[in-house]
Amino acid sequence: MATYSDFVRDGYQRPIPGATATLFSADGLNLIATATTGADGQFTLDAPDGKYVLQVSFGGVSDRSSVIVGNPPEYIGPPGASNNTYATIAGIAGSDIGQGSAILAPSEGSGLTGATYTWKTGNYTGRADVIASNSVPINQGAWVLPSSSSVTFATAGSPPRPSDQKLVERVSARDHGLIGDGTFRQLFQGYATLQDAQRVYPFATSLNDALDWAAIQKTLNIARDTRSGNRQSVAYVPSCRAIMNRTLRMASNVWLKGDVGSTILDNQNLPLAGAQLTNDDPVAFQYSRISGINFNGGRCGVFIDASTTEGNTYEDLGFALQSASNFQTQRLLQTTTFTRCIFQLAPYGLVAPGGVTNHVSFNSCEFTNHTLSQMLIDGGEGIYINDCRMEAGGSINKATISLNNVRSFSMTGGYVEGTNEFVLSETGSTDSVSFTDVHFTGASDGVASFIPYKLQSDGLITVTNSHGTYPIIASENCCLLGSNPSVIGTTVANIWRHKDKQGGSVKLKRRNPRGQQFFPLLRFTLPAATGVHGAHGTIALQLFAADNSFGTFRRANMIFEFSADNAGATMDARVTLMQQQGDLGPMSVTIEPVAGATATQVDVRLVVANASLAQDGFVQTEFTYTTNNSDEANALVVTAL
Structure with a gap:
């Protein structure tokens, strides 16, 4: 039996x-x-x-x-048509369909060795798990494995459909020759000639191509060819370690789906000059999804080079052991989401050079052990890092995050630990980089201990409610909002510092304690060096405070003109109230020297006559100024208090 x-x-x-x-x-x-x-x-x-x-x-x-x-006796024996056993797929293709069954001999070595095929009538166009006959068109019949004919059923009220029809909705690489046991198998082990291999894998160019690569590429091609409108067609690669020696090419509106943590595309011992996966169409790569895949090896894990990229999603991916970068784009990276992805063990994590990176978010991702930078972005806007981890692999004089000409970059939540000396190195700033609720442990000194992190930018950096284990050294332009223990490494409660020989425009916002009557605004510090240095401009102030009786907010809007210079022996600063609106009552501005400081520093304070503000509010200040400084080394320093 x-x-x-x-x-x-x-x-x-x-x-x-x-x-x-x-x-x-x-x-x-x-x-x-x-x-x-x-x-x-x-x-x-x-x-x-x-x-x-x-x-x-x-x-x-x-x-x-x-x-x-x-194993029926009449179907067992050495290769030969007399006993329905054939040494090659081509032999089965040329056999007599009247015999009803055909055996692929073990010498075939294609992963389907020893399998018994039966002849079935029907349309098998596009099916790579069947063998077409040389005498009958594939739309009329084919040699089929018994497992290919299992029935599937729909829900009540829907007609049943055979599994061969369901394959076009979720194509599995197992149905197209994937073995995925970590062994490097090439097409010549299963096919006598390239022509034989191309009957199953028409895109193959050499018998040296990896069988696992060919099976997955076939799966992606079928998913591409069975798309309907914007519906994603699923190309499924089940749990495996597939050995790759060529780049996979993927189309738009395709979902490449693996089993999280156990689907591995491995190229670490057969280094590719290119990426493990790239886009098929150079014009557009959009509305696609990759999930549950680990990319090991290759120059890049994924490399996208298209004129249009939008609506793509990357979930539960792992990148490791790439020789250049984990993930890289050449031109565009737009409206893209990364969720629970791990970028590690490569010179760079994510690279987007010389293009446009717009509205890209990273959610619960990890960037670890990169020798050059976790993230390198040149040009873009709307980049959001949420609850992510950046850790390990740090070096002196390198940056964890490198930005150039980027507008609106934010990191919220998560932590940075043991990475490069600079958390941020930014050029071409538009004053729109922010860190909120982030923990900065410390940078790696390249040996065994932590050193203070640094923030470097030629514009404004905003840090809100963040914490540093070691004092964080910031550039001159840093806006601190809320509580930021150890950030900046100073006991002075500055929330913004700006040193610039040309001037600038900055908007600040902070809480004011209940009942507070005096609001420090600005501190002007002029160098004691010979020569006249000064600044002039406007201050726009908005003050919001809760009413003690009714719990509603009252407000005041004020516009001031100010000037400061060191033309005389001491600092000379003037502030004039030009306009006031609102319901907070009369206010005034005072100019006074900094206690215990040199004569080249003065503070500007706002005084509220009505001190009965019983609840918290906030102050928002925007000031624009120009300077007559001749050199940056001795420039005016404007500090918001």
Whole structure:
């Protein structure tokens, strides 16, 4: 007796328990055995070796197919048409379909060795898991493995469809030759000639191509060719370690789906000059999705080079051991989301050079062990890093995040630890980089200990409610909002410092304690060096405070003109109230020397006559100024208090 076992699943590949599997004699008349599927959808039938008809029934619907149980004597033997056994796929393709079955001899070595194919009528166009006949068009019939004919059922009210029709909705690389056991297999091990291989993998260019690569590329191509509108067609690569020696090419509107943590595309021992995966169409790569894949090796894990990129999603991916970068774009990276992705063990994590990076978010991602930089972006706007981790691999004089000409970059939550000396190195600033609720442990000194992190920018950096284990050394232009223990490494409660020989425009916002009557605004510090240095401009102030009686906010808007210079022996500063509106009552501005400081420093304070403000509010200040400084080394320093 021999055993025949298979599964019954619905259209979403979920098991169907309670289906009936019945085995009939080859003529379909005599009942041989019957079984019911279990909770996992599997059934098992026992019968003598031979050819039978299998009927699967569920919900009043039945499907029949021919199957081989065991090893019937008439189908076993060395290669040769007399016993229906063939050494190559080409041999089966040229065989007589009237014999009903054909065996692929073990010498074939394609991953389907020793399998018994049966002839089935029907349209098998686009199916790579079947063998086309040389004498009958594939739209009329093909040599099919028994497992290819299992039935699937839809929900009540929908007609049942065979699994071969379901394949176009979720194409599995297992159905197209994927072995994925970590062994490097090449096409010449399964195909005598390149022409034989191209019957199954028409895109193959050499018998040295990896079988696993060809199987996954075939899966991606079928998914591409079965797309409908903007619906993503799924190319599924189940748990495996697939050895790759060529770059995969992926189209728009395709979902490349793996099993999280266990689907590995491995190129670490066969280094590619290019990426493991790239876009198929140079014009557009959009509305695609990659999830559950680990990319090991290659110059890049993923490399995108298209004129249009938008709406792409990357989830639960792992990148490691790339020789250049984990993920790289050449031109555009737009409206893209990365979620739970791990970037590690490469010179760079993410690289977007010389293009436009717009509206890109990273959510719960990790960037670890990069020798040059975790993130390098040149040109873009709207880049958001949320609850991400950046850790390890740090070096002196390098930057964890390198930005150039980027507008609106924010890191919220998460932490930075043991990375390069500079958390941020920014050029071409538009005063729009911010860190909020971030913990900065300390930079790596390249040996065994931490050193203080540094923030470097030629514009304004805003840090809000963040913490540093070591004092963080910031550039001159840093806006601190809320509580920032150890940030900047100074005991002075400055919330903004600006040193510039040309002037600038800055907007600040901070809380004011309840009942506060005096609001420090600005401190002007002029160098004691010979020569006249000064500044002049306007201050626009908005003050909001909660009313003690009614709990509603009251407000005041004021515009001041100010000037400061060191033309005389001491600092001379003047502030004039030009306009006031609102319901907070009269206010005034005072100019006074800094206590204990030199004569070259003065403070500007706002005084509120009505001191009955019982609840918190906030002050928002925007000031624009120009200077007559001749050199940056001795420039005026404007500090917001």
